[in-house]
Amino acid sequence: MSTEKPTEKNASNSKSAAPTTAITPTRAENYPEWYQQVVRAADLAENSDVRGCMVIKPWGYALWENVQRVLDRMFKDTGHKNAYFPLFIPLSYFEKEAEHVEGFAKECAVVTHHRLAPGKKADGKMGLIPAGELQEPLVVRPTSETIIGASFSKWVQSYRDLPLLINQWANVVRWEMRTRLFLRTTEFLWQEGHTAHATSEEAMVETLKMLEVYADFAENWMAMPVLKGEKTEGERFPGAVNTYCIEALMQDRKALQAGTSHFLGQNFAKASDIKFSDANGAVSFAWTTSWGVSTRLIGGMIMTHADDDGMVLPPRLAPSHVVIIPVTHKPETAQAVLDYCNRLAADLRRIPYAGRTIDVEVDARDIRGGDKAWQWIKKGIPLRVEVGPRDMEQDSVFMARRDRAHKDKQSLKRDDFVATITTILEEMQSGLFARAKAHREHNTKRVDSRSEFEAFFGARNDAEAEDGAGGTASVVMGGFALAHYCPDPKIEEELKTKFAVTCRCLPIDGAEEPGKCIFSGKPSTRRAVFAKAY
RNA sequence: CGGGGUGUAGCUCAGCUUGGUAGAGCGCUUGCUUCGGGAGCAAGAGGCCGCAGGUUCGAAUCCUGUCACCCCGACCA
Known part of the structure; x- marks a missing residue:
């Protein structure tokens, strides 16, 4: 963690002096406030008018889409199929597993009506009030074990139907008392894997396999080192036999649970009646697992990599890898520079990297260059490339890396830049991981x-x-x-x-x-x- | 649900104690000068001061009620 403080120059000079850091306060000064400011300055998300619910902005959502794309591939490579189950869970389903109900009862949103009608509101004014009371209330899913279990009980008859390996990408709602963007919001996005197996051993293998997938993703894609382990009884998922997790250490030395994988034994199979006949015709309950990661991972990336100048994105998951900033203040060369930048962008976009191709922003907005550069620094884009008339003449580009000081720029031949960009990005990716790991070891x-x-x-x-x-x-x-x-x-x-x-x-x-x-x-x-x- | 606090411009807030009918900074728009760097100067747009009552000649300001949100606890991917 940086111990930089605002310099005396900053403190004593007039307001025209540029701040020494893009984010105020710094991590050392007030970590929670720093976190909020990074989310805002990086344009990742903002609070909505709905209590505890966030608006994920395009830059943040693109990051989530990259998380989804990579994880989805990993799930499919380990034999899972995607499906989708209802947002609403009948209250009676929820009551089937005693520990499960008890664990989630305090944080459930409940739908009790299905229509609105004109009427007198609680404050005495006329308006729309709920009408058409439901016979059975519906719980907005805080997690889907019970409703997926209801489907599984129909899908599973024979040992030949097993294992059943399903994943769902969805939103869930947990009515938490205190919320923080990405780390804990009332509604959040996640994936939840649900599987059913013929034997306890097989289900346990699955549980640990998915924990391994999460650890692999966290370390090799998010560049966030994690410890894999088993939760103690008190920290276990409600209704699970064992809960496994990946734990990461944030820059303020607090731990973040970044993913969980649960061995559910036969608890949920009994509650949802998931039974099958084995090869000998004997009927027994299946063994199930569930595992999930959420938009909290984005909070983890922020708290692992971001610095006092804003977000720092791991290149493999960055929404864009490089921004090209044309220096076009001389009208006579502006168009030529812009054309040159667009050709460079087109060449870069053909280069394969981390399971996709290089994503490029050409920022030709009519705003001041310094301001523009700082906006991208705060957003955490890995590389910034400035191209002006002088660079164009020499067929070179001026490159800055987000993992180095913002004034530390180097001139590169255009073709060398194109040829080495993936090497540079990989170097940054491993550098971020090494730095995070050193921080963890140190603490x-x-x-x-x-x-x-x-x-x-x-x-x-x-x-x-x-x-x-x-x-x-x-x-x-x-x-x-x-x-x-x-x-x-x-x-x-x-x-x-x-x-x-x-x-x-x-x-x-x-x-x-x-x-x-x-x-x-x-x-x-x-x-x-x-x-x-x- | 316990204990505190706050609601005034897009954002962050001042004004309220000692009522006289709205302010700053940032952001936004425009112009000029600057500019391989988070610029300067000038002009401009933008608010029935959370809502409802009351006191008063007059309420952002005082009183009552109400709603919402925030912070500290218990709970949490």
Whole structure:
């Protein structure tokens, strides 16, 4: 994380002095506010008039479309098919799995009427009021296990119908108390995979396979390093037997759960009556899984890569890879420069990269060049290329990379640029990953006693201490703590209350290592990961 | 649902204590000068001050009610 502060020059000069960073406040000054400002400055999304719901703007939606395109390919390559199920779930379906209902009951939007009629509203004025009450209320899906289960029970008769491997791209609604753009919104976009298998082993293989797909995507496409692990009982998906997750460490050292994969055992099969006859004619319940990632991934990319000048996009998922900025302030050469830029754009657009072709913006808007360049910096486009009359004469371009200082530009022969652009983008992609991974390693600590644990995180009411300057707490204490731990809901409850710390997961790649639980002293064979979390 | 707070121009807010009928910055439009760089100067557009009552000659300002949103908790992909 940068520790840059506004310089004295900035503080003492008149308002005409350019700020030292494009985003105010900086990450160090106020991380949550910085996050909001990046989302806005990068033109990714904005709050809507609907409580807790966001408008995803074209630049942000294009990023999501790239996430979708790549993941969708991965799902299909692992044998899954897409389908679509209703937004509305009859209340009775929801009640079938006891833990599931209990887990989601507090955050459901419920449809009770199907029409509007003129009438007197609660404030006494005339207007439209709901009419035509439904016999059975409909729940707007917070997740689709139950309604997909209803279909699965019809589709599955024989062991020959298994495995059933389905994915759905959809929106879901969870009526959260507090929302934040991309990280937690009332309505969000996601994919949910739902599968049914003949055996427990097969379902478990599927659960872990999809966790692997998510980890692969996070690391190789988002350039976001993740830990794979299993959730403890208290953090489990309502109704699941086991929940696995990928956890990433953000720049403020808080953890973000970036994806989950659940082994549902036979719980949902029993609730939805998903049964099949095996080769011997014996009837048994199927074993099911479900797994999902959401638009939260975009929040993860922001908090992993963005800096005090705005968004930094991983090239493989960037909506556009390069913006060409024609320098056309001399009227006599303006058209020639523009033509030159368009020809360059056309050549670039033929180059294959990361499963598509290079996407190019030619920004010929009639606004000042500096302003234009800064807008693209804030949007996080990987490469900016300026082309003016002088460059054109020498058949060269002036290139700036988003992963370097904004004044650090280099002149390249046009043909060399075209020939090396994918190499440059790949270098940036791996550079982002390496930087994020170094940040995580730097903020991961092996903790061997309770006192060490407490020192690492600080007590919850140390909020002021977390924020050197006083005022808005922005820098979180801690990071990932690796500690021997024997899962116990009571301990987790206490950690949450006292330190705002949760057990993120029991890593599945963690090496076996004998030790003692730092809380109970009981023997343990592996370390768990603890952190403050989003 | 508990505890705080705020509703005034597209955005961020000042004005309210001590009522006299609307302000700033940013953004937007136009002109001139600048410009391989987040420009300067000038002019301009834009608001029945959340809503409903009340007090008053007069309410953004005082009183009552109401709605909405925000922050801190419990919950969360």
